[in-house]
Amino acid sequence: MADSLTFRDLGLSTAALRAVKSHPDWTAPTLVQQLVIPKLLEDIGSPRKRSIWCEAPTGSGKTAAYGLPLLQNTQTACFREPNALIQGGISSIIILPTRELAVQVGVVLSELAQNMSRGGFNIMVLYGGTPLQSQVDRMDEYARSGETIHAVVATPGRFLDVMARVEHPTLLDNLRYLVLDEADKLMGNGFAKELDGVLNLLPRKVPTWLFSATFSKSMVPQVADVMKRLEIEMELVGPASTIDLRTIRLHQRDRTQVLRSLLEANKEWDRVLVFVATRYACEHVSRKLRRLGIPSSDLHGKQDQDIRSQQLESFRRGHTRVLLATDLASRGLDVTALSAVVNYDLPRSSADFIHRVGRTGRAGCKGVAVTFLTADSEAHLNLIESRHLAEPVAREIYPGFEVD
Structure with a gap:
């Protein structure tokens, strides 16, 4: 300006x-x-x-x-x-x-x-x-x-x-x-x-x-x-938002590999909250990341309260680097010093997009919010951006995962 x-x-x-x-x-x-x-x-x-x-x-x-x-x-x-x-x-x-x-x-x-x-x-x-x-x-x-x-x-x-x-x-x-x-x-x-x-x-x-x-x-x-x-x-x-918004265009099948690459390339991301749409995705992606040597856990509505509390406490203390969560399970989630948020899946509600990205970045600290954009989700993201953002976020192509 x-x-x-x-x-x-x-x-x-x-x-x-x-x-x-x-x-x-x-x-x-x-x-x-x-x-x-x-x-x-x-x-x-x-x-x-x-x-x-x-x-x-x-x-x-x-x-x-x-x-x-x-x-x-x-x-x-x-x-x-x-x-x-x-x-x-x-x-x-x-x-x-x-x-x-x-x-x-x-x-x-x-x-x-x-x-x-x-x-x-x-x-x-x-x-x-x-x-x-x-x-x-x-x-x-x-x-x-x-x-x-x-x-x-x-x-x-x-x-x-x-x-x-x-x-x-x-x-x-x-x-x-x-x-x-x-x-x-x-x-x-x-x-x-x-x-x-x-x-x-x-x-x-x-x-x-x-x-x-x-x-x-x-x-x-x-x-x-x-x-x-x-x-x-x-x-x-706002003139100085503390949240760096990124959007990566990719094939749906490549999301977990791109997530892994982002985590390996950004070692300073010590607490990363990844939003997914379903319980299955929570468990499946978390299990894959653990097999790759990345400390991960999952949080969803079907878990017993004791399990959810343990998963959350491990994430808060930094024992777990990545937490996979559904929107419902993450309501009321309070974690300080959250380095990054990843929208593995887009939320159904556009208001939930603001709710998600607002969990990183606060006064005096920078945060990153990354959204994975597939061909099927583009229209929905366009709608979210038109309602909530001053201008669309530039689309990136992640090296090694080009789309046609």
């Missing part, structure tokens, strides 16, 4: 550029803004509404990265769909973990909105430590008047408190966007229950923009749960 890009190059409207100009220190878009803004503006007039998971550390300019598209999309919808935003209710929700962050984002969003359309946006900021009833009364007032609240910026606990007391159950029926800012904190133990409550209130298929400091392995199960509950597909976007 070129450093010389300007905000105008990102597709922002005249009104949005005017708002940018009101911030003299915003001289050029940050890398996160360059990556995110054009992608989130693409949904205007399109039946496809994008949902993303963006790696955006503190100080990366993420508030403007989602704030500008959110306001521009809302403003454009007012012109293109004159009845879309006069039905009342809440148009967008931004959930953040702390009151300080809610105040900060509320100020930035209000300033942008004021410079884009003077008095044209209704924005509410909800957080604890302020009178609850006054916020409930204001929400009810908007609802009674039929005015749209274009953005609610809130901590999850206060949002739930307000929504439990308002008298208008249809406030969320016209929701257009959900933003989860600092999602890595929202999905932690301190906020997980409250976030769960927020998700329970929302309509399905609402476009969701999730921002976190890193593509953390520990977040993958929660992100997969958000995708499932909201019935959305989420695309990874």
Whole structure:
């Protein structure tokens, strides 16, 4: 992504550029803004509404990265769909973990909105430590008047408190966007229950923009749960993902030999998790690797719990280098310092692809995720990439295992 890009190059409207100009220190878009803004503006007039998971550390300019598209999309919808935003209710929700962050984002969003359309946006900021009833009364007032609240910026606990007391159950029926800012904190133990409550209130298929400091392995199960509950597909976007994605095109019959070659060529891979589709493949490939002198074990749903615990503990301690596993058996698997993941078989669910590759690579550490691509699985991988990746992963041909 070129450093010389300007905000105008990102597709922002005249009104949005005017708002940018009101911030003299915003001289050029940050890398996160360059990556995110054009992608989130693409949904205007399109039946496809994008949902993303963006790696955006503190100080990366993420508030403007989602704030500008959110306001521009809302403003454009007012012109293109004159009845879309006069039905009342809440148009967008931004959930953040702390009151300080809610105040900060509320100020930035209000300033942008004021410079884009003077008095044209209704924005509410909800957080604890302020009178609850006054916020409930204001929400009810908007609802009674039929005015749209274009953005609610809130901590999850206060949002739930307000929504439990308002008298208008249809406030969320016209929701257009959900933003989860600092999602890595929202999905932690301190906020997980409250976030769960927020998700329970929302309509399905609402476009969701999730921002976190890193593509953390520990977040993958929660992100997969958000995708499932909201019935959305989420695309990874980020300037510095710690996961090196590789795709190797090969014949199905050559997969075990290529796996062996990869393991021999990458001695630094001390813990490798290999995903397969069936119990038979688990046992068969694991047995073959052991015969080749590579310490391997298998994990599948038909094993007794004692056996599974022993296999997993051996892998955790480094006694076993390679663990073959099915998706079902690997749920909740927690192994630190996982060097590589190999998709020997593709998962049935595209969400499981994100769940798998997210098990390697974390803040400060690099990980590798290798996918074996056969002729039969190409269409499925193309679908997964279109839903979850910014661009397709380059196809490799492994030396000595060329395909026709």
